[in-house]
Amino acid sequence: MRIVAVLIALLLFAPPQAGASPGAPAPLPRDFLWGVASSGFQSEGDAPDSNWARYAAREDEPYGDSIDFHGRFPEDIALARGLGVQVYRIGIEWARVQPRPGVWDEAGLRFYDEVVAAIRAAGMRPMITLDHWVYPGWQADRGGWADPEIVPNWLANARTVVDRYAAADPLWVTFNEPAVYLLREVQHGTLPASDVPLMHEKIAQAHLAIYDHIHRVQPGAMVTSNAAYIPAVDGAVNGALLERIGGALDYIGIDYYYGLSPDALRTPYDFEKLWQNPLEPEGIYYALRHYARQFPGKPLYIVENGLPTDNGKPRADGYTRADNLRDTVYWLQRAVADGLNVIGYNYWTLTDNYEWGSYAPRFGLYTVDVLTDPTLTRRPTDAVPAYTELIRANGTPAGYLPTRDPAPCSLVDGPASCAEPVTVPR
Secondary structure (H helix, E strand, O other), X not given: OHHHHHHHHHHHHOOOOOOOOOOOOOOOOOOOEEEEXXXXXXXXXXXXXXXHHHHXXXXXXXXXXXXXXXXXHHHHHHHHHHHOOOEEEEEOOHHHHOOEOOEOOHHHHHHHHHHHHHHHHOOOEEEEEEEOOXXXXXXXXXXXHHOOOHHHHHHHHHHHHHHHHHHHOOEEEEEOOHHHHHHHHHHXXXXXXXXXXXXXXXXXXXXXXHHHHHHHHOOOXXXXXXXXXXXXXXXXXXXXXXXXXXXXXXXXXXEOOOOOOOHHHHOOOOXXXXXXXXXXXXXXXXXXXXXXXXOOOOOEEEEEOOOOEEOOOOOOOOOOHHHHHHHHHHHHHHHHHOOOOEEEEEEEOOEOOOOOOOOOEEOOOEEOOOOOOOOOOOEEOOHHHHXXXXXXXOOOOOOOOOOOOOOOOOOOOOHHHHHOOOOOOO
């Protein structure tokens, strides 16, 4: 800890090198992709037996039917269309389409047929996630990722999904946040900690195999596995897997949420009360720069980004979802102005949903009071008009400056974000 303190002190008092240009950024390119993101289990409700249906049954807050995307997807797709987004990210749940080994549920597949068709009919492109941490109950009974046969089992499902939906020309995500997937499986007792390296290797094998299959059936496909960006230590957490599969990534999918300044080190991250974690919208610039340097020339796509509140209440720091959106997009514009190949941004999420054990963290553009409102009414937050205008203008208006100054010595990208800080004109 003393070494860390000395390093931080040196970074704080060392003269910073030239960082990003502080000029007012231009609008984003015309072909920039604006989107919204969701997952299957978190939003669908009517959940079939799966590892996560079992995990949720042990939580204090009942899962219920979440926000019932399964029954109300036309309404939600219409809301996304109203925003003007071009991309709608969904997950296709293995547990819903293959409820038993070797048995495919045509009703489950028809549900996703209708969802994908509705997204296309609304003028949007699907982004399909093959694995958002959920697998069928029968696979859980066989040991989950500890099962020696999980890779062929996983690929049988993934190939079925790819073959069925490749004609819709989706963007693809193979595994959502693999490092956090590993952590969750250990946390819930499904995966012995000693088997983490083995699951890591199995995920790599599955990704590489399905990547080749996707490109066989959908020439020109864009495929990624999105990484949850971990401030200061991302290379140690995500680096090995990304290097292993780097040749089979058509774009680098990045999930960025929280910052890390020296002040923030005094308060550990809280994985239950997400609204208490530090927000540094400028950190999205550092995350993008980090991956641009790791993967020169690869397109970069923010697959997830958003702001959490506690059950929809105003944040203690007074920062609104609309403010955070505008500030974040400003830094996306700055990244593009500085030559980073950023091709898209998804807001997480269109609606509030089940945040892996609780409905308290609210990220939605539209809020839904799952536990108190049986009608599950979608109510717009202040971010709906803000995001709509950002999309219409392809960025922040001329002369816009972030509502928050950058952290004086961010550690989002370790020493690099301290030594090469971004600035804004004041």
